[in-house]
Structure formats: C-alpha cells, structure tokens
Amino acid sequence: VTLKLEPVFKRSITYLAKSDSDLGEQVLNFGHEHEFADITWYPSQRKAIYRVDDRVPISTSGNGLYEFIPFRPTPSLALAVIRTTEDLDESTRDADAKCGLAKLTTNTLIASAYGLTNNGIIFTGYPVIGFHNRLQSSGSCLDSLQDLKITACAWDSRIKGEFFHQTTFRVSLSMVKNFIEDIQKLVQLEPKALCGIEQYNGILMRYVTASSAYLGNQDEALDFDFTYYRSKDPMTPRLYEDIIEEIEQIGIFKYGGLPHWGKNRNLAFEGVSKKYKNVGKFLKVKEKYDSQGLFSSTWTDQMLGLKEGVTILKNGCALE
16 A cells, blocks of 8 residues: 655635536536535435535635534534434324424535635635645544533434434446436435435535555446434334335445445445455455454455355344
C-alpha cells in the first residue's frame, strides 16, 4: 500500500436541490464534473440534493466549516422522544407520521445547509469555501464535553437514542441508471415506502473510482448507502421492510452490486467472492503472507468462499 500526502487545499461546496425525474441521467456525468461530488436522494419526496464540491485556489477567500447536524451532541431527552416516536409509528404502522417527520427532517437539513457555515459560526449563503480538513470533517459529537449524558451522540447505546441498520453496496456506473429507475418504479407502486429511510437522510450516493487492488472496485461505480430504523426486538418486522429488501436484492443480485464489507446483512455476501475477478490472486497473496490465518476469521473465510456458513437458518433470520 502506498500513501501519498499532498499540500493542504481549499474546496468550494454548494448544495443544489432538484427534482429526481432525471436522476438516472444526471448521475452518469455529475461525478466526472465535480471532484468531490455526491448526491443525497429522497425518493418518496421525488427530490435529490446534488453536492457541487470542487477544489479551488488556496488564495480564494473563505474559512468554512462542515459540522453535520446529526453528528453534533444532542440533548438526550430529545433523542429519547425521537426514538419513542419512531417506535410508536412502527408499532402502529403509521406511514403518514413517518413521512411527515421525514419531510420535516429533510427541510430542516436543507435550510441549515446540512451544517455548513461560512466562517465556523453561521451560514450566510453558497458557496461555502474553506480548507479541506475543515470541510471533510463532519461532526463534533465524539469530541464534545462529558456532561453526565445531558447531551449525547444520537447512536450512543448508553441512552435511549437511535438504533438503526445500514445496507450499503456499489453498483457499476454503467448500470446505475436502470437501478435508479427500478427504485422509482417501486416508489410509484408504494409512495410512502421509503419515508423511513428519509428520516435518516435518504439514500447517500457516493462516487467510487476503479482500483487495481485485488478486492477493490473493478470499474467506476456508485455507492448506495441506506440507513433505516431497527427494532430492539429482532423478531419484529419493519414497516415496508419488503420494499427495502426488494431494493437490496435488485441492487446486489440483478445488477451485481458489491457489498460494503462492514454495512450489510449476510445475504449480501452470498457468492460475493465470485464477483471479484482477482479473488484467486488475493487468496494466493493471503496464503503467502498469512498462512496461519492470524489476520483472518471465520467470517472472512466465509465471505471469501473458503468456508460454508454465509447463509443463516434460524427463526426470524430473514428479519435481521
């Protein structure tokens, strides 16, 4: 592995809200047009947020800061209220309530520029320009004061806060348009189905370049990152779980998506080693440098096709 350092530089960021009617076409070129581009998609709201993010001369005026609002310390009481509301909406199958909260969350994030400020204090308008290290860092929660849990990170397990699951996989850029259109067809069939994902800031789509690494990305692709409510009871199905899992299966099996190695259920890794054309070369290197398996585990051996056991059969296994 070779690491390369480069001098500090500045970036310019603007978030643009657009209809998702032509999203399938737009994604094909947007990543090539902007060095640090990504897209946040709210399918139920028929809306996409394009991040126009480029390198600019270091002499450009600006000292912007990015502190993503959900990654800030939040009053623990507020987090408990949000979680209680989620639990109630799920138990009563109240899709309208979830969609209402999703729109409120989305509108709040857009109005506050997702936590961008022009000077580290307030947001006065786009573009936000600043040094790369201040715009790449995204939240102060982990560095916040210890205040007896009066405030906390939303995901802190010591309090009643968020409890969610993530599904992430990447689809080849050549197939992304069709995949996006398939999702849009599902939304047409069930318009409220993805409001739960939008409560967690929608579908984050990030561009990934091809890599020569044996288990790296084999061509240009787009990462699709889904975050959604998870019950504390593994036997309790989520609202519209069937739609979310349909999207998961379409992306991974129909379009050959490559799973994120840390953000998926076992299903996503079924036969995954066959998707990497250089997996044989990787296994030879693995055997050469780690013949005793010191850097391996049962899980990694299963994912690489060296052992059986990716598929789990037990009561409720399809729910988790």
